[in-house]
Amino acid sequence: MCAVGRLILCVTIVVGSAVATSRAAEQEPAAVQTEPMTPPAPPASAVPVTPKDAAPPPSVTIIGASDAHGVLGRDVRSAADEDMGRIVDVVVDRDGHVRAAVIDFGGFLGVGSRKIVVDWNALRFGKIVNKKGSITLELTKAQVAAAPEYKEDTPIVVLGASGSLQPLQTIP
Incomplete structure (x- = not known):
């Protein structure tokens, strides 16, 4: 047999065996898995909440716009x-x-300027008009000027409504 004939014969054998292998794979049933599969975990949003895990609904209070206002910066x-x-x-x-x-x-x-601390009860809150309300302090300017300055991380001295200086009682 000549060299060309042998080459054709080799190609024919290789291609023929590849076709036979692919046909056999198509005809065989797929392998059956014998171990039980565990289902994937559902996403966190789909996890049902049991009554013991449920938080009670929050309470809701409605305050009219003219009935309350922030105090910082006033x-x-x-x-x-x-x-x-x-x-x-x-x-x-x-x-x-x-x-x-x-x-x-x-x-x-x-x-x-300096920061001083006054008792909350020494403040009087007036009616809120045009998003501004009056806050009146029941102390004179001289009483406030005599108060010690407030500094963070030091004991707080609170100027009371009567004008006397009172240390703030701290809880140990």
């Missing part, structure tokens, strides 16, 4: 209508009860 006036500064912070105790207000007092445009 101006504070004395009973004699003197400028006493602005409320810059609110002091609460560990139970969440409002105890005092921090007022940025004195100075001009923030220069030379």
